[in-house]
Amino acid sequence: MQSLYFNLIGLLSVFALIVHTLFLGVFLFCGILLKLILPKSLKIRLADPIIVEVSLIWMGGILFWMRHVHRLKVTINNEAQLSMAQWNLVIGNHQSWLDIFVLFFATYRKLPVLKFFIKKQLLYVPIAGAAWWAMDYPFMSRYSRKYLTKHPEKAGKDLETTKEACKKFTHVPTSIVNFLEGTRFTEAKHKQQKSPYKRLLKPKSGGLAFTIQALDDKFDTLLDATIYYQDKAPSTWEMACGRCGDISLHIKQRPIPAQFSNMDYTHNPEHKAHFQAWVNKLWQEKDDQLAAMHAQSDHR
Numbered sequence: 001m002q003s004l005y006f007n008l009i010g011l012l013s014v015f016a017l018i019v020h021t022l023f024l025g026v027f028l029f030c031g032i033l034l035k036l037i038l039p040k041s042l043k044i045r046l047a048d049p050i051i052v053e054v055s056l057i058w059m060g061g062i063l064f065w066m067r068h069v070h071r072l073k074v075t076i077n078n079e080a081q082l083s084m085a086q087w088n089l090v091i092g093n094h095q096s097w098l099d100i101f102v103l104f105f106a107t108y109r110k111l112p113v114l115k116f117f118i119k120k121q122l123l124y125v126p127i128a129g130a131a132w133w134a135m136d137y138p139f140m141s142r143y144s145r146k147y148l149t150k151h152p153e154k155a156g157k158d159l160e161t162t163k164e165a166c167k168k169f170t171h172v173p174t175s176i177v178n179f180l181e182g183t184r185f186t187e188a189k190h191k192q193q194k195s196p197y198k199r200l201l202k203p204k205s206g207g208l209a210f211t212i213q214a215l216d217d218k219f220d221t222l223l224d225a226t227i228y229y230q231d232k233a234p235s236t237w238e239m240a241c242g243r244c245g246d247i248s249l250h251i252k253q254r255p256i257p258a259q260f261s262n263m264d265y266t267h268n269p270e271h272k273a274h275f276q277a278w279v280n281k282l283w284q285e286k287d288d289q290l291a292a293m294h295a296q297s298d299h300r
Contacts, residue, residue, distance in 0.1 A: 010241035013065065020061050025127040028054045032134045044171055051134045052113055058131075059104055066101065070242030074105045080223050080253035082110040087173050087218045089211065089256065090114065092225035093200055093286060094179035095233035102227050102249055103177065112173045117207065138165030166214030175223075178208050180279065185233070197287040199294075205279040209265040209272075217261050222254040226286050228293040248293050254282070 031050035035043050066072040088111055092099065103114060113135070120139045123129045132139075169176065180203035183189065195202050212219065231245030238244065257278065263271035 006241040006243055009069070010237060013069070013240045013242070016065060017062070021058065021127050024054055024058045024061075028127065028131055028134070032130060035134055048135075048172075051131070055131055055135060056109065056113060059108065062101065063104060063108060066105075066242075070244065072105075072242065072244055072247070074102055074247045074249055076106050077248070077250045078106060080221070080251045082107060083220075084110070084112060085173055086112075086220035087169075087215065088112070088175040088221055088223055089208075089219045090175055090177040090223045090225060091180055091208065091282070092177065093185065093227055093290070094181050094183070095185045095227065095229065096239070097236050098234055098239045098244060098247075099179070099227055100177075102247055103225060106225075106249055106251060107175070111175045114175045114177050115169070116177045116179075136165065136168045163210050163214040166211055169215060170218060176211055178211060180204055180208060180283070182207075197283060199290040200283060200287050203279050203283045205276050206265070208279065209260070209263070209275050212256060212260050213263065213265065215261075217258070219256055222256050224252045224254050224282065224286065226250045226252075226289045226293070228290055228297070230297045246297075248297070250289055250293065252289075 028051065031047055031054060034050065035047035038047055090103070092103065100114075100116065107114060115135065115137050117138050117140050118132055123133060123139055166176070181201040182204045183201070185199075185201055189201055193202055226249070228248040228250075229245060230248065234244045260275060260278075263275060265272050265275060
């Protein structure tokens with residue numbers, strides 16, 4: 001009986017999301033039309049704010065549903081100062097699609113709208129793909145090692161895309177989110193990687209390095225977000241059904257060493273080694289933080 005209840009909630013959630021998205025999609029495409037026809041200066045001052053506001057209302061509706069229908073409980077330990085007037089680089093561990101909404105729980109209308117690196121295939125998702133394009137979300141084409149062996153000319157294209165995308169973020173305060181593991185954590189991936197961390201996959205530092213370089217000294221701070229699921233990270237359907245369990249989020253504010261904005265990550269091995277050592281240190285501290293959150297959960 002309980003399973004039937006949760007499945008009905010899941011179906012209702014999907015239906016509500018579709019209606020919510022279609023309704024706001026009308027206003028979104030009005031903003032996109034303005035973005036296409038207006039000169040650049042007016043795009044930034046008129047079209048972009050409309051698109052961002054529609055997207056925030058869309059996200060606000062989802063967060064309302066999660067709070068009041070799913071009864072999602074997120075315990076937030078925030079040690080950072082959040083401001084709408086600052087550029088933020090946000091890093092976090094990645095376990096589920098829910099990670100994105102957990103970050104919005106803590107930052108909604110407290111930081112500039114969060115922007116993620118998105119797989120290029122998601123550009124074709126109805127309405128959402130158009131919204132991500134209109135908001136200048138960076139779309140990435142990820143190539144396998146096997147593909148790059150046959151097409152070596154594609155090597156480094158992701159990093160070039162990162163730099164080009166980040167140039168668009170210099171006009172107004174922006175929050176860029178980077179899940180350094182590059183994929184969602186699973187025990188199978190952890191074992192395959194032989195990760196030195198107990199609860200994390202190995203971090204990939206290239207995208208983060210190029211983001212910092214592309215925006216030079218624009219970033220005011222690094223927000224280090226650690227997400228812990230007290231049960232297990234939910235699947236997409238479990239998320240729709242509200243079967244998420246309790247969640248803890250810890251946000252720590254960290255400085256970004258000044259020398260990294262001027263480094264040559266690609267061609268200078270010493271610069272690359274220093275940056276990777278810094279990232280690995282952050283990741284070890286995050287692994288320790290997850291262990292502490294797990295221990296705290298066990299004592300509840």
